[in-house]
Amino acid sequence: MSLRVLNPNAEVLNKSAALHMNINAAKGLQDVLKTNLGPKGTIKMLVGGAGDIKLTKDGNTLLKEMQIQNPTAIMIARTAVAQDDTSGDGTTSTVLFIGELMKQSERCIDEGTHPRFLVDGFDVAKRATLEFLEKFKTSVVMGDEPDREILKMIARTTLRTKLYEGLADQLTDIVVNAVLCIRKPDEPIDLFMVEIMHMRHKFDVDTRLVEGLVLDHGSRHPDMKRRAENCYILTCNVSLEYEKSEINAGFFYSNAEQREKMVAAERRQVDERVKRIIELKNKVCAGNDKNFVVINQKGIDPPSLDLLARAGIIGLRRAKRRNMERLVLACGGEAVDSVDDLTEDCLGWAGLVYEHTLGEEKYTFIENVKNPRSCTILIKGPNDHTIAQIKDAVRDGLRSVKNTVEDEAVVLGAGAFEVAAKKHLIDNVKKTVKGRAQLGVEAFADALLVIPKTLAENSGLDTQDVIVSLQNEHDRGLVVGLNHHSGEPIDPQMEGIFDNYSVKRQIINSGPIIASQLLLVDEVIRAGRNMRKPT
Amino acid sequence: MREAVTVQVGGFANYVGSHFWNFQDELLGLADDPDADPVFKNAALDMDVLYRSGETHQYMMLDFTRVYPHTVLVWCRLVLECMLRVHGGIICRVPWFFEFIRSGNVTRSVSKPHGRNLFLQSLVEEGQNRSSQKSVEDKDLIDCLENGVNFWTDYSKVQYHPQSLYELHGSWTDFDKFDNYGSAQEVVSDWSQIEEMNERLRFFVEECDHIQGIQFIVDDSGGFSSVAAQFLENIADDYTNTPVLLYCVRDPMTLGSSRMNQRESIMRALHDAISFSKLSSFCNLMVPIGPPSLSRSYMSLYLYIQDEKPFHASAVCAAAIHSITVPFRLQRTGPSSDLAHSSGNLDIGELVHILSDQGRQNMVTALDVAMPAPSLTDRDAMGNIEMKLHSLTPEISDEDEDPYSVESLVVHGALDRGGQRTSISQVKDSVCSVYEARETKPKFSHLSASLCPLPVPLPFPSIFRGNIGRHGEILSDHAEESQAKGSLDIESIPMAARLRSSSAVLPFIERRSGSLQKHGVARGAIGSMVLRDWGFGREEVEDMGEHLAKLLRPFHPEMDLTSDSD
Secondary structure, three states: OHHHHHOOOEEEEEHHHHHHHHHHHHHHHHHHHHOOOOOOOOOEEEEOOOOOEEEEOOHHHHHHHOOOOOHHHHHHHHHHHHHHHHHOOOHHHHHHHHHHHHHHHHHHHHOOOOHHHHHHHHHHHHHHHHHHHHHHOEEOOOOOOOOHHHHHHHHHHHHHOOOOHHHHHHHHHHHHHHHHHHOOOOOOOOHHHEEEEEEEOOOHHHOEEEOOEEEOOOOOOOOOOOEEEEEEEEEEOOOEOOOOOOOOOOOOOOOHHHHHHHHHHHHHHHHHHHHHHHHHHHHHHOOOOOEEEEEEOOOEOHHHHHHHHHOOEEEEOOOOHHHHHHHHHHHOOOEEOOOOOOOHHHOEEEEEEEEEEEOOEEEEEEEEEOOOOOEEEEEEEOOHHHHHHHHHHHHHHHHHHHHHHHHOEEEEOOOHHHHHHHHHHHHHHHHHOOOOHHHHHHHHHHHHOHHHHHHHHHOOOOHHHHHHHHHHHHHOOOOOEEOOOOOOEEOHHHHOOEEEHHHHHHHHHHHHHHHHHHHOOOEEEEEOOOOOOOO | OOEEEEEEEOHHHHHHHHHHHHHHHHHHHHHHOOOOOHHHHHOOOOHHHOEOOOOOOOEOOEEEEOEEOOOOOOOOOOEEOOOEEEOOOEEEOOOOOEEEEEOOEEEEEOOOOOOOOHHHHHHHHHHHOOOOOOOOOHHHHHHHHHHHOOOHHHHOOOOEOHHHEEEOOOOOOOHHHOOOHHHHHHHHHOHHHHHHHHHHHHHHHHHOOOEEEEEEEEEOOOOHHHHHHHHHHHHHHHOOOOOEEEEEEOOHHHHHOOOOOHHHHHHHHHHHHHHHHHHHHOOOEEEEEOOOOOOOOHHHHOEOOOOOOHHHHHHHHHHHHHHHHHHHHOOOOOOOOOOOOEEOOOOHHHHHHHHHOOOOOOOEOEEEEEOOOOOOOOHHHHHOHHHHOEEOOOOOOOOOOOOOOEEEEEEEOOEOOOOOEOOHHHHHHHHHHHHHHOOOOOOEEEEEEEOOOEEOOOOOOOOEOOOEOOOOOEOOOOOOOOOOEOOOOOOEEOEEEEEEEOHHHHHHHHHHHHHHHHHHHOOOOOHHHHHHHOOOOHHHHHHHHHHHHHHHHHHOHHHHHHHHHO
């Protein structure tokens, strides 16, 4: 073989072996993730090297945490993770769909079909399905006041697949409110403006939305107030630390007095800045009971803290860089880089600022702000794995709401879309295709059914029964999904089960592409490693 | 109080760090121990510089666990080796679960957990019942460490703050190839991990009233150097006026790998050049550490080091780093007052200023160490302190006749011939006379001295030869080659260490600059493909080449003239 001559170390898997390696890898990955789909899916427990436990049914988390070494499985996992990056959900569905496409193709290939025909069929079917999706979707008009109910339904659908019902319903409101809080008309939503903080404290149901910010540090001076109402907030990035003169020069002094003077002069620079802030405080807080809080991105050293404390100002140092941006959005005002020309306009406002101590850790809450454009989801949980689980779920929930706001459309869930699309492909599209590419369309159509099938399987229902009854309903012209409690067909619209339009579109788009590429592989060449043996 | 924050990145850096923190822990313990040598109490170093005070006395340190390759299983999940800190100082390792997917069958396989070794077990027992008598003999503990240190956690007796350990995660590829600059691309491009690291650091910096600087120990032999470079870049951004002192440590074995084909050796050369260029551009002072072989060096007169054990080599590196940090912790005094137990306080900023802003204005310094330091009052031996300093920096020239060199010498715990502690003024005098006698004197030399020697903690490797006494004195009448001595026989040793910014490091920089030019920048160079794989564009490589050329410039004043003209 010519390749052997080029590189004797390369290992070559040819034709059918290569194809089967790919198919097996896809099926293997599908098997792993299958059980996690849907609200009734089971959970996986991941135990890390350090004994850290992670309980999750989120496909994205699973794929990231599991270190997959099979090259084909890596490709599929990457597609799925990319799915998550772009649309925030549907990782498990992508893997299942790709796995099923490969499984369906395997049958045809074993019967002698050339993969090329299947791939052609996939292509036709993909385009047809996407067209069908456009017709099938339910438009939602966002306008200035988005329909809270529909957003809640979509958030609930996502969250219930990741968490237990009670908690999911609680998070639904939090997530929807958070997105609506940061949403600006006619601008893309920046989810980073929702800060996610976690505290190992109390129970998971104490998770709440803070309209404002939670900082993970407190003031460093014993005399500063721990709680203040009606506060002006000064957000700044000014060093309030004593720094040595940064020049290459010598200072010569001949007696102690001169040295003292030099030290005082160096110190004065910092004091000057602190005084400016104190002046502003005195100006705006004179004669009323308002308070003043300084939040600084740079450091504040003890003498400066002392000056601030004596003036009744609360000072926090070394704030997170991103929090500076969020602070301005939450409280108003602007972030100042120098203390020259400070005016009242630079200041933000918060109704309540208080410090909360948990063991050794301190948290500062900035709450009751006016017109917040940034907010914090404070996740509480008794242990780390609960927190991690909620964190992942919140992230996905936020994105599904964001998607809906941006798509202005939703798709009926509970498998309704997949069954309808299959019917469309078989009834209408297949006939328009000539030759053996029909097999590809058929394989694609069958593969779509993997979603309702898996949903049924995870609910402990009989897969055949469910599919047949769903298809019957669809044949009668009703659009129905699966009720995973009873196994009966239901109308997803009535139950409020909706999926993201962009997620579905992404799955339909990316699944067949990667499956086609894997099917068309006729040789795998890999240098230096043996692929068939585990060691 | 001027705090220093320490950051450790990478495998060997953590080996070094473990030893380093063991020293600190030992110092803390000895200062409180009424039975210990009073010098530890009286001449105590200001430990608050390195430690933060928490309710449970936790330590300030940021650190990254090395992800460890697990044998040769081809497509299996990597094994993360890590330690878990439970309340009350229990350090243990736990079994992990891993799963790998191969040709469709899902195979579950649980690897055999590394049990806790004897040393860790004894720590756990100590944590549980402090009063009970020891169940394991110290001797056994040492033997067990000597033979079975696989990870840096195996001999660490320090409690770390939970925020301080950070494990890099998520790689799709195999980690046994984590040996070049490009291999950590995925980690570096994962923005959330870098952010998390910054968060951890911010947590510690926020607590400091007056941060004097950041000490950064990095294992620059593999992909960790790109992680570190990214991290350093963010530090330079966020803490503009905070000086960063960077130690690049290397396992002697990684340098000595002999059989390399051409491609591998080019990769290695490029990796060295690029990590040097990247790391040096984001720090204020750089100290490369990692001699090719300690066992064959001059130090082997007193030390018995097995190169293949990172446990041994890292101990010497850690001792040297400890000595360098001594001046940061001495009491700050006025210019005229003379303290009985220390002199020559410096902070990181001043050290950086002394070494890199004067003389040649060169920021790459060589580290020399004498372990143990020779006894001082002896006229002859003292003349030798210069000679006895052995360089830990690789690839430097031996001649030391640079009239522009700038040095900072630290001597602590020095002894006289009779094994008595010498006073600070004696140390000063003898060092002065050494320098007087030298032919080419350095342009500037700073001396820091302290009475406090380097304590030898229990988990320190047995690397001392028979000719070292209980307090680190050099015995002249020792019985030839008995067993190697360890922490049971030796309590403390005097140390001398020196940072030297001189033309001696020229070959080190030249080699890197040269290999980047040859393999990377030159037209049609073989390495340009490698560099592209690592994610560097042509212009970026040229920029790095220029940066290296700039580092060389201080050594060639004549080059300066030409560059000024354009």
